[in-house]
Amino acid sequence: MSKERNIVVTTTTGQYIDELPVELVERKGIGHPDSLCDGIAERISVEYSKWCRENLGVILHHNFDKVQLVAGEADVTYGRGQMITPIRIQIAGRGLPTYQGKMVPMDTIAIEAARKHLQETLRYLDPVKHVVIDSYAGRGVEELQYTVNHNVANDTSFGVSHWPRSVLEHAVYETAQYINFDLIEQFPIGEDVKVMGARRGKDIVLTVAMPLIGPEIADATEYTELCHAAEQAIQVYAQELSAYDVKVDVNTADDVENDAVYLTLTGTSAEHGDDGSVGRGNRVNGVIAPFRSASLEAAAGKNPVTHVGKLYNLLAMEASQAIVAQVPEVRAATVYILSQIGHPLDEPLVATASIDTQNGHVHPKVEGAVTEVLDAQLGSIDELREKILRQELPVC
């Protein structure tokens, strides 16, 4: 190791997450208003970066981590639905509007990227008819207006992530993904799924809120049947995810008799009454896990070149996965990385791997192996960036 990577390996103290008496985990599905904002912010950063590379040969500094969704108004019932007032997407964000005499179409890129994300995420929403997207992007502060081409931390900041997921995290994450990508093929359901998992001992309750598509459903009877069938399918799927006892509840807030049911036209509550914002949903590991250390920093929309808040969170995620995969003695790892503003990104102030071994203490050989893996990860930030730009690393 020629670089100053300041790696520390420690043993995790305290109870193992699965052994805590109570645990609470949530995942907002890909169509939740907050997830949509995260997804849009990230897509803007990706498209802006691509445009810059193709047209300028360099990725310019930018920060598109502020996007607000103002709920629309929809009129939906069994068998039909119409959009009364469109959803409004308000893009803020900073970037360079000109570079070496060339104009950068920031607003146009941002709006188009937002539309693409909606297009590819929500099957029942028409991103042209149901949404008004406007961009208020502008020039950033003077001192940040240099090209982003040096490998230097832009801030004193912090990234953290862990691997593997706890039993409950796993149940919540996989269940939400199952609904978003599999179940949706079989049922007329929307993407704005929310899975809230609560565990007491080894009993898990998964509370699922899941919009159904009004125009596709004839009446209350069909609605009830569909919810029931979906619940059963989810129950079967979720039960197989662990040895714990799982109970799935779908749309518990419904009052079918009084027509208080979860019907949408577009598959997202953003169509009526639910606003959204960046950084208010899942962390980079895909869940909200309040019993875990997590960064408040929103990764979505930040520039993938120098922004520590983005890079170190994703790096911590990748590194903890790599440690568990490559060092057999480690059953769980939490990686913390602290930046030093102005220092190279691969020379953090300190990079800590807190590891959990089967037997509870860390053999020097294991420590060496972990250090090696973490060092390699820090050395491959360039690769991480490419993965980000290829959208291979979800940020929420």
Place this chain on the structure above:
Amino acid sequence: MSKERNIVVTTTTGQYIDELPVELVERKGIGHPDSLCDGIAERISVEYSKWCRENLGVILHHNFDKVQLVAGEADVTYGRGQMITPIRIQIAGRGLPTYQGKMVPMDTIAIEAARKHLQETLRYLDPVKHVVIDSYAGRGVEELQYTVNHNVANDTSFGVSHWPRSVLEHAVYETAQYINFDLIEQFPIGEDVKVMGARRGKDIVLTVAMPLIGPEIADATEYTELCHAAEQAIQVYAQELSAYDVKVDVNTADDVENDAVYLTLTGTSAEHGDDGSVGRGNRVNGVIAPFRSASLEAAAGKNPVTHVGKLYNLLAMEASQAIVAQVPEVRAATVYILSQIGHPLDEPLVATASIDTQNGHVHPKVEGAVTEVLDAQLGSIDELREKILRQELPVC
């Protein structure tokens, strides 16, 4: 105890926060764009609640926890400054536009509340000339459109807080407050202070970013002198906060020779290049402490009647303070409260007090005392609400 409060008292395991080898804590001052959004959101909730009470005799359901700030453009240098493009505040949020035939001036209340918050927070910013405030508030989802007058959790959610602050948290929080409320009387500085604290062992470095007011400063010499004097004052103040070794750095990113200095017209970077959003800054305990458990839920702007995300976070804060104050054996407490949707707010799924005693284990008498305090706190949610409405509990 007649109520089902499900209180659990446990001993804190793992290292005490001050004994961790490395710690990182941040506070965004009251004029930071994110803090402004939090403050505006909360003020809207307060003013809307007050209006409802005075005019309707009841607080209507609402949720104003989405506010976005789009940075303006300012032209500032030594001795002068002008606003080129105003800051834009975009208020989203949900509430009831009519109640029993009476109209509720949601947009007007929201805009006026935002202006008041800016007026009372930033001394150099003119909330009329420097800012455009618009509201996109609308009706919430059908099923939430009942009056909010029953004491029932609106969600399966979670609150957590701890007390006391760690040595570093204390240093960061108090230093930021000192600059925001004391130092500002002596120097031409703005409210958009950011204090980042890093601790290694017993060495603390506080990195302060602090805008100076361009029109009040003659030239680079005066700027340098002011920064230096301010740094000294902060150093003296911060050193007295603990026995640890403290080093204060002010405006380290400056390059005075090349005029890359931190000058503003209005005292906030929102005037030029820094966007803001709700829920992206300090937690209810006033800091961002990534090594601690924290709720991602934004408290600011949520209704103070049924919203668990707001109430339980503030309750956990109050309860942990009360435990430490009233049970001498406890040196530190972390309180977690989990709601049960549809159940009374004062009957949570589980309320856990994780306590840290001087000697490391919990005597049944102590456990009883802690339970009693927590039980009393849960029983006084009504009082908590009144405190919120009187703005006595900061939410960021």
Place this chain on the structure above:
Amino acid sequence: MSKERNIVVTTTTGQYIDELPVELVERKGIGHPDSLCDGIAERISVEYSKWCRENLGVILHHNFDKVQLVAGEADVTYGRGQMITPIRIQIAGRGLPTYQGKMVPMDTIAIEAARKHLQETLRYLDPVKHVVIDSYAGRGVEELQYTVNHNVANDTSFGVSHWPRSVLEHAVYETAQYINFDLIEQFPIGEDVKVMGARRGKDIVLTVAMPLIGPEIADATEYTELCHAAEQAIQVYAQELSAYDVKVDVNTADDVENDAVYLTLTGTSAEHGDDGSVGRGNRVNGVIAPFRSASLEAAAGKNPVTHVGKLYNLLAMEASQAIVAQVPEVRAATVYILSQIGHPLDEPLVATASIDTQNGHVHPKVEGAVTEVLDAQLGSIDELREKILRQELPVC
């Protein structure tokens, strides 16, 4: 005549328009920012009316005669072009948001109608990528919120039009239409054509401003050749429109050497620097003719059921055409119609036909024939409305 139609026939006094020593006439082509706003406003009224009829069985009151276009920013040169900041369309307007318990998707109809108009009008503009359309439509004043189903004037107002066009009006109108609908097939030109005609005696100068499409043109040489060829084609066409001497000038403001040429990406100056608004362009007869009587009332966007400002202008146009067509002795007619608020639309305060006969005075038989034609026109307002809804009567 059973109805009180208050028809008056008078002889036109003063000089015949073609005999005035000087005349000035202008036409803004269909792609001019003001014409786009007129077209959008009218299309919204048409689509809203259609929606109401199909879904409610009645056309609700509405008034969409306020639409503002904020210019975008484009970066165009020979061989390429990109949109930097999109054009913004801001729709105001009033209508009924609900009727007999049914919701009317006013904003969605308005935005979709605007997009359709742009789609069908501008071949180089992408109404999704190049434009942000937002609607601020709302409820109208209480007293107008009844259904619009009675044939009663909503205002004391006024309509006027004449036929035929003067020689200069004819030259200007037909030339603009020729460019917009014929020449555009042969040359890479946009729809934002402006033809300004000045006549002194029998000499006409037509000054044409006409955008060329940057990406379709290789360089300054090609640009110059194209302008020259287009100018020749227009010259040939315009010369044949009358016996007067016509001189055509195309893009006189160009300074090719200094690259001050009229290149666009989308075919309209709205893409860069030219804002637009309803009612600021052509009158219902297709031209701006300051030497003629004209209503200031914008016809575009107004409801076609009761709005006098729309109906009487179009009716005057139709009536003057019918008089000239059906009464051989009349070579020109100007029709004025004044409404009486609260009275049936086909019973105006006064309807005046000012006619120009070959020999200068009006024979009673001619007067009777003119009265009959005008009376028939007043009696066929229902038909006029259907023509409006079928978009057969241009309003600008």
Place this chain on the structure above:
Amino acid sequence: MSKERNIVVTTTTGQYIDELPVELVERKGIGHPDSLCDGIAERISVEYSKWCRENLGVILHHNFDKVQLVAGEADVTYGRGQMITPIRIQIAGRGLPTYQGKMVPMDTIAIEAARKHLQETLRYLDPVKHVVIDSYAGRGVEELQYTVNHNVANDTSFGVSHWPRSVLEHAVYETAQYINFDLIEQFPIGEDVKVMGARRGKDIVLTVAMPLIGPEIADATEYTELCHAAEQAIQVYAQELSAYDVKVDVNTADDVENDAVYLTLTGTSAEHGDDGSVGRGNRVNGVIAPFRSASLEAAAGKNPVTHVGKLYNLLAMEASQAIVAQVPEVRAATVYILSQIGHPLDEPLVATASIDTQNGHVHPKVEGAVTEVLDAQLGSIDELREKILRQELPVC
């Protein structure tokens, strides 16, 4: 005359305006939504010009002639009123954002100017609480981005005005002004007055729509009394304006029993249901007179240095007044001025004075005198500009 002023003096042919059998004239008072937009546009131009002069020593090119007002929503009845949704002012417009390295605060100037105009025009409206003002001003087209400091026409355009007002025009104009500036001192009425005058022979009917201020009026009885008293006062005033028979009707659309009365909170219908736009109201002579020649060009908001659409309309107004004042034989004059793009402003293509003498024909001496006056007026365009900048010439 050394300059090429191309002055032509002709006799007016056709019937004198007062002798037409029917005439219709309208004035929208200073608080009408369209008049507000005109006033705001003009004030922006004035403030931008002043700023440029003071800070840059030159008036930069600009064009702020697009302003849209989106109606708010108010809840008003006898004795009270509240604003539910604010009025929105959307400023478009073009100007130079930078000049010789100095930044021009276009948006800030525009918004502040709009607020000032509202402040000084409407006594019951609070321009901060009741209105959201936003500016979308931007850079104009490349070819217009030079300084505006040469006396050259920017367009082939046209101005026209006449003097004196017809008997009906006088009645309408003075009555509206009387209500706006005198009557308002005695009654709780708003500024959004509309006076529609219809004349048949020598009988004039003035239909006045005039908002009353809800919070100032106790009940329907007081409302009826106030309307009646105001009507009487206006009747007395209007009758003295001419020898014609005048009948005044105030708020004829009222249906007091069904509470369909004209109450406002702010004195303008913009608060609820009435949108506004520039160029849709009074011409530069203060009225809408459809039987007269008039320019469609909106004078308000255009730059006072080179914009023919503004300068020639105002010049025609001033010149016709000067002719009537200085040449005793002339009882009425209509002045038309046509520009030549690229030529000095004081060398028009043709300037025609169409005059009406007592005896019906023009003596060469009179012709000479008229020519002289018109020549002098053309020679004093600089003075005209200063008057515009001092706001001495109303544009609507």
